[in-house]
Amino acid sequence: MAQLLEVFNSGVPITWYLLLSAVLFALGVAGFVMRRNIITVFMCIELMLNAVNLSFVAFANQHRQVSGHIFTFFVMVVAAAEAAVGLAIILTVFKNRETLNIDEIDSLKN
Amino acid sequence: MDHLFFFLFGFIAVVCAINVVLQKHPISSALSLIGVMGSIAVLYLQLGAPFIAMAQIIVYAGAVMVLFIFVIMLLNAGSEEQRGRSWTAQLLGIPALLAFLGLVAYYLQRWFSDAGVVKFDNFQGGTAQAVGYALFTDYLLPFEVTSVLILVAILGAIVLARKELD
Numbered sequence: 414m415a416q417l418l419e420v421f422n423s424g425v426p427i428t429w430y431l432l433l434s435a436v437l438f439a440l441g442v443a444g445f446v447m448r449r450n451i452i453t454v455f456m457c458i459e460l461m462l463n464a465v466n467l468s469f470v471a472f473a474n475q476h477r478q479v480s481g482h483i484f485t486f487f488v489m490v491v492a493a494a495e496a497a498v499g500l501a502i503i504l505t506v507f508k509n510r511e512t513l514n515i516d517e518i519d520s521l522k523n
Numbered sequence: 524m525d526h527l528f529f530f531l532f533g534f535i536a537v538v539c540a541i542n543v544v545l546q547k548h549p550i551s552s553a554l555s556l557i558g559v560m561g562s563i564a565v566l567y568l569q570l571g572a573p574f575i576a577m578a579q580i581i582v583y584a585g586a587v588m589v590l591f592i593f594v595i596m597l598l599n600a601g602s603e604e605q606r607g608r609s610w611t612a613q614l615l616g617i618p619a620l621l622a623f624l625g626l627v628a629y630y631l632q633r634w635f636s637d638a639g640v641v642k643f644d645n646f647q648g649g650t651a652q653a654v655g656y657a658l659f660t661d662y663l664l665p666f667e668v669t670s671v672l673i674l675v676a677i678l679g680a681i682v683l684a685r686k687e688l689d
Contacts, residue, residue, distance in 0.1 A: 424640030425529045428631045430570070433533045435627045437540050437559070439620055444544035447616075450603040452549045452595055456556050459587065460540060463563055466579075470649075474570045475638050479648045479657045482575050486654065489582050490669050494676035496587045500594045501683035507598050514603065 430471035437464035451506070451513050455499055462492050525642055528569055532562040547602040549595050553588060560584040571646035574654045 441461035448454050466485045473481025506518060539558035546552045560583045567576035658666055 424642035425525045427638040428635045440540040470570045470572050474646050497680040501680040504684050
């Protein structure tokens with residue numbers, strides 16, 4: 414009982430954060446491969462970026478440096494720009510082809 | 524207390540992420556993704572990154588997801604139709620995912636076993652002041668380049684999404 418209380422009072426190991434980040438990233442990859450809706454595929458990319466951000470911040474905590482936070486900040490900025498351009502591309506594709514299914518958007522094939 | 528926070532919000536994040544992948548309708552996926560981002564923001568607070576946590580809420584859960592939901596509503600996206608997958612993918616997908624995660628967990632334990640622990644307030648260097656100081660001294664050039672990137676992205680989005688003039 415005392416041992417359990419000691420574990421409970423000591424902090425959470427960094428590895429658990431990294432493992433959570435890996436789980437979220439794997440789920441993002443799975444969704445990216447499985448889903449057929451182009452908007453959902455795009456959301457899975459955002460999920461992967463979030464997972465990587467979590468591991469950046471965990472490493473910043475481990476090394477007691479603020480650089481990891483800066484990297485996370487830049488990833489956020491680039492993700493926002495990427496979302497704006499990507500959604501504009503999705504709008505244009507839908508305007509031209511009337512579909513959101515990525516199996517039917519294959520004009521670059523062959 | 525730290526464990527309680529980590530398990531509660533880690534669990535919410537994983538459940539919402541699974542929901543993102545499994546939901547049929549894009550709007551349900553988007554709402555689940557907001558749940559993932561909110562719980563990750565709480566974990567950022569625990570890791571001593573209040574500025575990044577607030578930026579996560581404002582930029583991701585606020586701006587980016589509003590953009591997503593706006594596009595979903597604009598395109599009137601319905602639920603996607605189910606399509607037959609190859610049986611090898613069905614058979615191997617989940618075991619391959621679990622094997623990958625097991626391998627990652629094994630190597631994380633081996634390489635980072637002495638990486639230390641996370642507690643509330645054991646790292647004070649992530650305040651808005653510290654992040655701003657680093658951003659405007661050591662990382663000034665990338666910061667300015669980022670503003671150019673955003674300008675290019677805005678112009679690109681406008682050019683791509685505008686109505687063609689006849």
